[in-house]
Amino acid sequence: MGSIKVVELFAGVGGFRLGLEQTKNRIFDVNWANQWEPSRKVQHAFDCYNKRFDTGEHVNRDIAEISDEEMAATEADMIVGGFPCQDYSVARSLNGELGIQGKKGVLFWQIIRFVQNTFPKYLLLENVDRLLKSPSSQRGRDFAVMLSTLSELGYDVEWRVINAADYGNAQRRRRVFIFAYKQGLDYSNEMSKESLENIIYKKGMFAQAFPIEGEPNKKRIAQTKLSSDIVEVSDNFKFQFYNSGILRNGEVLTIDTIPKFEKPITLKDIIQENVDDNYSLNVDQIEKFRYLRGPKKIKRTTKEGHEYYFSEGGMSETDSLDLPARTMLTSEASVNRSTHFLNINNVYRTLTPIEAERLNGFPDNWTDTMPDRMRFFCMGNALVVPVITRIGNQIEQIEQQTRDSFSQLKLF
Numbered sequence: 001m002g003s004i005k006v007v008e009l010f011a012g013v014g015g016f017r018l019g020l021e022q023t024k025n026r027i028f029d030v031n032w033a034n035q036w037e038p039s040r041k042v043q044h045a046f047d048c049y050n051k052r053f054d055t056g057e058h059v060n061r062d063i064a065e066i067s068d069e070e071m072a073a074t075e076a077d078m079i080v081g082g083f084p085c086q087d088y089s090v091a092r093s094l095n096g097e098l099g100i101q102g103k104k105g106v107l108f109w110q111i112i113r114f115v116q117n118t119f120p121k122y123l124l125l126e127n128v129d130r131l132l133k134s135p136s137s138q139r140g141r142d143f144a145v146m147l148s149t150l151s152e153l154g155y156d157v158e159w160r161v162i163n164a165a166d167y168g169n170a171q172r173r174r175r176v177f178i179f180a181y182k183q184g185l186d187y188s189n190e191m192s193k194e195s196l197e198n199i200i201y202k203k204g205m206f207a208q209a210f211p212i213e214g215e216p217n218k219k220r221i222a223q224t225k226l227s228s229d230i231v232e233v234s235d236n237f238k239f240q241f242y243n244s245g246i247l248r249n250g251e252v253l254t255i256d257t258i259p260k261f262e263k264p265i266t267l268k269d270i271i272q273e274n275v276d277d278n279y280s281l282n283v284d285q286i287e288k289f290r291y292l293r294g295p296k297k298i299k300r301t302t303k304e305g306h307e308y309y310f311s312e313g314g315m316s317e318t319d320s321l322d323l324p325a326r327t328m329l330t331s332e333a334s335v336n337r338s339t340h341f342l343n344i345n346n347v348y349r350t351l352t353p354i355e356a357e358r359l360n361g362f363p364d365n366w367t368d369t370m371p372d373r374m375r376f377f378c379m380g381n382a383l384v385v386p387v388i389t390r391i392g393n394q395i396e397q398i399e400q401q402t403r404d405s406f407s408q409l410k411l412f
C-alpha cells in the first residue's frame with residue numbers, strides 16, 4: 001500500500017499525527033505541519049510538536065501568511081486539522097460575479113485555500129459539535145456553507161458527532177468529525193451505488209469505524225438539497241443537522257443516530273498514585289470549588305439597570321471516579337466550575353498534567369516541554385488520539401480497496 005502524504009493544520013501538539021501514526025499499516029506520512037498561536041511570544045505547542053516529531057517540515061507561522069505556492073508544494077493527499085467554530089457567512093465579492101468573500105480571519109477559508117492549491121483525496125476535520133447548529137439566529141448556516149463549498153470543489157462529505165467515551169475512551173468529549181473525499185475516487189464511486197441511508201448506517205467510513213444502532217433516535221431524520229450558490233446558502237439556509245450525515249452531489253441526509261456503546265475507561269482507571277502535593281487543594285480552594293459546583297441563584301443587574309436572576313444547578317460534589325472524565329477545557333488550570341475536582345482517599349486535588357494527557361490518550365509526559373499551565377491549555381485544545389487512530393484504520397481499508405480495484409484494472 002502506498003503512503004498518504006498528510007498535511008496537518010492547526011497542529012497543536014500533534015493529536016492528529018499521533019493518532020494517524022498508530023494505525024495498523026502505518027500508511028500516513030505527515031510531511032508538512034502548521035501551528036502558530038496568535039499573539040504569543042513563546043510558541044509552546046509548536047515547540048512541543050517540533051520536539052516530538054522529527055520528520056517533515058514544521059512551520060510556525062500564521063496560516064494566512066502561507067503562500068499558495070508553499071501550499072501546492074506539499075502535494076497533500078490528505079489534509080487534517082481541528083479549527084475553530086467562527087462565522088462562516090459569505091457575501092458576493094465586489095471584483096466579479098463568481099467570487100465570494102468570507103469574513104477576514106476565519107480559519108476555515110484558509111483550509112479551503114489549501115484544498116484549492118492541492119486538491120487532496122481526503123480531508124479530515126474536527127470541530128465542536130455546536131458547529132452543526134451555528135449561528136443560533138440561522139441554525140445550520142455555517143455547516144451548510146462549509147458543505148456547499150466542499151461540494152462545489154468536488155467533494156462528498158460524511159460527518160459524525162463522536163463522544164469519545166461512547167467508544168471506549170476516558171473522556172466525555174463530543175466533537176464533530178468531518179470526512180470529505182474527492183468525487184471520482186473508487187471509494188466515492190462505491191458509495192454512489194449505495195442509498196444515503198445505507199452509507200450512514202452501514203457502509204460509510206464512520207459507520208464502519210464507529211458502529212451505530214440501525215434506527216434513528218426519536219425518528220429524527222431529515223433530508224435537504226443544498227444550493228450550489230454559496231451566497232444564497234449563507235443568506236437564507238436554515239436546517240437542523242443531526243449527529244450523523246452525508247452530503248453527496250448536493251443531496252443531504254442527516255439522522256440522529258445512537259452509538260453501539262463500548263465499555264468506557266473511567267477516571268479511576270487513569271489516575272496516578274503518589275501525586276505531588278502541588279496538586280492538592282487547601283481549605284480555601286476546596287471551599288471555592290464547592291461553591292462553584294453548588295446550585296445558585298444570584299441577583300444581577302444589567303448595564304441598563306435591569307435586575308435579573310442568574311441561576312445554575314448543582315454538580316456532584318467531586319467528579320465521579322467511576323465515570324469517564326468530563327470534557328477538558330483550555331481553562332483546566334484555573335479554579336473554575338468546569339475544572340476537574342477529585343477526592344482521592346480524602347485528598348482533594350485537581351488533575352495532574354499526566355492525567356490530562358491520559359484523558360486524551362496521549363503518552364505520559366508528551367507535553368513536559370512546557371509549564372504545567374500550558375500543558376493543561378494544550379490538552380484542552382487537543383483531541384482524543386485513539387478516535388483518530390480508528391478513523392485512520394478505516395481510511396487504510398478504503399485505500400486497500402482502492403488499490404485492489406487499481407490492480408484489477410491493470411489486469412485488463
Ligand SMILES: C[S@@+](CC[C@H](N)C(=O)[O-])C[C@H]1O[C@@H](n2cnc3c(N)ncnc32)[C@H](O)[C@@H]1O
Nearest residue numbers: 010011012013014015036037062063082382383
Ligand atoms: C483546536 S487546536 C488544535 C489542537 C490539535 N488538534 C492538537 O491535537 O493539539 C487549534 C490550534 O490552531 C492554532 N492556531 C490558531 N490560529 C492559527 C493561525 N492563524 N495559524 C496557525 N495556527 C493557528 C492554535 O494555536 C491551536 O493550537
